[in-house]
Structures are given as C-alpha cells and as structure tokens.
Amino acid sequence: MLLGMLAFQRDTLRWKCSGLAAEQLAVEHAPSALSLGGLLKHLAVVEFSWVSVTFAGGDDSPLWGGQRQEGQEGWSLRTTAGETPQELLGWLEESQRATERIVGExxxxxxxxxxxxxGEPCSLRWVLLHLVQEYxxxxxxxDLIREAIDGTVGI
Structure with missing residues (x-):
C-alpha cells in the first residue's frame, strides 16, 4: 500500500511536468527559486538518499551524483534549462527502481x-511514510508552478 501511494505521487509529479521543455521546467516561481525541474531533481535525490543510503547503507553513485554540492543548502532544488526533461525524469526513475528493489528484498x-x-535508526515503514509526506x-x-507556467490545473 505504501509503495502504491508513493507510485501515485510520483506519477502525479510526472504528470505535472509532462509536455514541458527544459526551459519551462527551469522556470522559477517567485518569490522562491522553486521550479518543476528542481522538484523532480530534489525528489529523486531525497528518495534515493533516504532509501538507498540512510536505510540500506548503500554508496552507489546515482546518475545525479556528480551534481552533489556538499555544504550548499538547497542544491537539489535548483535546476537549469540545460538539464533535459529526460535526464530529470531518468533520475526519478532510477530512485524509484532502487526503492522498489530494496523494499522487495x-x-x-x-x-x-x-x-x-x-540519532537512532528508523524503520523502512517510517522511511516510506516520510517519502509519501515529502512528495x-x-x-x-x-500545482502552483505548473499553473503559473501555462495555466494547466487539475490533479
């Protein structure tokens, strides 16, 4: 059930980003620096970090690993028009596959x-609930960013 809810939320994010060019995914919604591309990147990073690193203790280098900027708060929320929709969605897919494999095992x-x-370990159940909340x-x-880009609204 938790994986189903997580999948639904990932699919909703993909839908919110569908049909947009890299430049549109990089549009920041004032007054913050949030963009749809930044949200794609951030959620891929957060999911991979919680499940593959914190829970499983892995040190696999994800596709976005070269972009990690230690000590730079909010780096995963920033994107550029140079990051293609395929690249950003690929990072999300990679995180999803890793989560499903780890949960399955x-x-x-x-x-x-x-x-x-x-300061103490957390259960896999807690990690999955945390991700559902984060998404x-x-x-x-x-929702707000997509509406500001082209007026698209809906679930």
Missing part, C-alpha cells in the same frame, strides 16, 4: 535503517 517494513538520521508536500508546489 527487505524481510519486513519493520527492519531498521543502517544509518541513524535522528505530498511538494506536489502542492508543483
């Missing part, structure tokens, strides 16, 4: 993380 959702993000929070931003 876990003996239960009660397994604890290898890293301790808040949900940013989908509201995506």
């Amino acid at each position: 876990a003996p239960s959702l009660d397994v604890l993380s290898r890293e301790m993000p808040y 949900g929070r940013h989908l509201g931003h995506a």
Whole structure:
C-alpha cells in the first residue's frame, strides 16, 4: 500500500511536468527559486538518499551524483534549462527502481535503517511514510508552478 501511494505521487509529479521543455521546467516561481525541474531533481535525490543510503547503507553513485554540492543548502532544488526533461525524469526513475528493489528484498517494513538520521535508526515503514509526506508536500508546489507556467490545473 505504501509503495502504491508513493507510485501515485510520483506519477502525479510526472504528470505535472509532462509536455514541458527544459526551459519551462527551469522556470522559477517567485518569490522562491522553486521550479518543476528542481522538484523532480530534489525528489529523486531525497528518495534515493533516504532509501538507498540512510536505510540500506548503500554508496552507489546515482546518475545525479556528480551534481552533489556538499555544504550548499538547497542544491537539489535548483535546476537549469540545460538539464533535459529526460535526464530529470531518468533520475526519478532510477530512485524509484532502487526503492522498489530494496523494499522487495527487505524481510519486513519493520527492519531498521543502517544509518541513524535522528540519532537512532528508523524503520523502512517510517522511511516510506516520510517519502509519501515529502512528495505530498511538494506536489502542492508543483500545482502552483505548473499553473503559473501555462495555466494547466487539475490533479
């Protein structure tokens, strides 16, 4: 059920970004620097980081790994017109595949993380719930940004 809800939210984000050129995905919505491309990148980074790194303890280098900017707060929320829609969506797909593989291999959702993000390990169930919340929070931003770009509204 958690993976289903997460998939629904990813699909909603993809829909909000569908049909837009790289330049449109990079449009920032004032007064913040949020863009749809930045949200795609950020959610790919957040999902991969929580599931593959924090929970599973992996150190695989994701496709976006070369862009990581340690100490630069908010780097994953920024995108440029040079990042293609295919590239940004590919990063999201990569994170999704890693999540589904790791969840599929876990003996239960009660397994604890290898890293301790808040001073103690968290369960895989908590990580998935956290991701559902993270996507949900940013989908509201995506609604507003898409409407500002071309007037498209809806779920």
